[in-house]
Amino acid sequence: MKEFDIIARYFKERSHVRRDVQLGIGDDCAVVNVPQNQSLAVTTDTLVGGVHFPNDTPPRAIAHKAVAVNLSDLAAMGAEPAWISLSLSMPDVDEHWLDEFSLGLQELTEYYSVQLIGGDTVKGPLSITLTAQGFVPKDQALTRAKAKPGDWLYVTGTLGDAGLGLDMLQGRMDVPPKHRNFVANRLNYPTPRVLVGTVLRRIASSCIDVSDGLIADVQHILNASHCGAVLQVDKLPLSEAMRDSVLAEQGIRYALTAGDDYELLFTVSEEQKGNLDLAMATASVSVTCIGQLNGVQGKLELRDGKERYAFEGKGYQHFS
Template sequence: MGEFELIRHYFAAAACARAGEGVALGIGDDCALLALAPGEQMAVSTDTLVAGVHFPEGADPLLLGQRALAVAASDLAAMGASPLGFTLALTLPSVSAQWLEGFASGLDAMAERCALRLVGGDTTRGPLSLTLTVFGSLPQGLALTRSGARPGDLLCVGGRLGNAAGALPLVLGQRRAAPDVAGPLLAHYWSPLPQFVLGQALRGRASAALDISDGLLADCGHIATASKVGLRVERERLPVSNALQSLLGLEGAWAAALSGGDDYVLAFTLPPEEEATLRAEGAVFFVIGQVNAGEGVTLVDRHGQDITPTIRGYQHFAETP
């Protein structure tokens, strides 16, 4: 099967490749055309997932298709954007109809859940890797960025933390767990749901935001640096699931929440006066600390003692001893 036949058969014919709102022209020409309403800006983000680095060799292609798009789309949610479309650059070591059918099905299912349209991409031969570029729109001037946090703001997260890190040894076959423990952890790892509703609710309210991909402490460090403030995280306020605690114990669950990564929930800073209104509108989030004058991220225990760990999250090119 040639490149263009592969694209037509598995991707151009998928439900997520049909024309829809915001997509003036999709797959079939040299470029896609996206339509923005007056006063709107476009948000664009690219993610690359490489076999053996971001997912295990031999991963279920259906689950991989779901995860690949969700991970990329989470960046749109973090900016407060509404989803428009995405492109896929797929590098394959060989053509397998079974693998492509599974991957395309997973991709299509997540695209439907995220209201994203496949508008183009590329295929080539080589070690398995996936590059997805996502496009969203939002009102001009209302994008959530990392640089607006102010002393006195609350530090919040949009969901429970550490589930994906707890799932990783299960994904790699290094550990087993009962179905009621493994199920929710694996679901979070393979099908994280971008928090579009929360991100859009934070427009004009949150002072800074991002999505957690490399670990809470590491990613909060980006807000601290961009905003030139200090962030104080209170360990006992970290929201961790019962399944994660059953697998790792409370101390292990806290460690996974702080440094494990792959959560893809939003972390944001919020002026205290915005909290009640946001909750009254139905937003679900957890306050885990506050913004202070200073710099960096500090973790404290229930007594206020500094217990900040040395390892704060994942870095691709970190030097090893």
């Protein structure tokens, strides 16, 4: 099959259609329109087979994750997703693989009303690069840089599940049978917190998604905002699956260092706490306060209750 046939059969015909797309797949460029008074948020993430996912990951999961990772970046800016471009590098044309992959892409893009507007298919080692674009009202984008001392540190959902899922699938950890699906899905089918991100626009002072691991991602906020923080390990939200699978200390380790959870980590000023509670009252995802920022620039202190919590460990680093 030729490149043009692949694009037409598996991607163009299965794409969700948006009215702001003037020209989609099939020309030298896509042509799209951004609404007035909206800025455009743009993000790119690459997933390499054997590095970011085991090569035997189901193609539907690879597609889901590639989209989710990018939508999660949009969510962390408070942006509403609109379009994605896909670059798919694969060693050969496996029609079954392509069929499953494009269905995974279709599921998530339809759910979030995102249109695939273009891309490239090339022969090479398995690798997926997605660029996602979304809208955020002018001057309302959430960044990492505007947290202030005194702000409270929050996180959505539960932490560490994806890391536990990876260890389970690779035979390093035992998980009780009733939780296995849950942790595998947390790894392979993460949920980008798109709606929460848009709700946080007027409430949060800073926001990031947890992709490198909590410690690393808190540190990104601290560095960008020139703050420090105290993080309460006794407050870390752990899933029932996590609590049933590992001892408390190991659960904390997963929550602090495992990447790939794609929860939102954000800060809220004392004055906005009430608004956060109101806004989240009807949301389908929980938020948990896990600490507070202070003025000790760049320094992250871990505590268990009132005691200092000694911990050596970092988040995910690509080239360390």
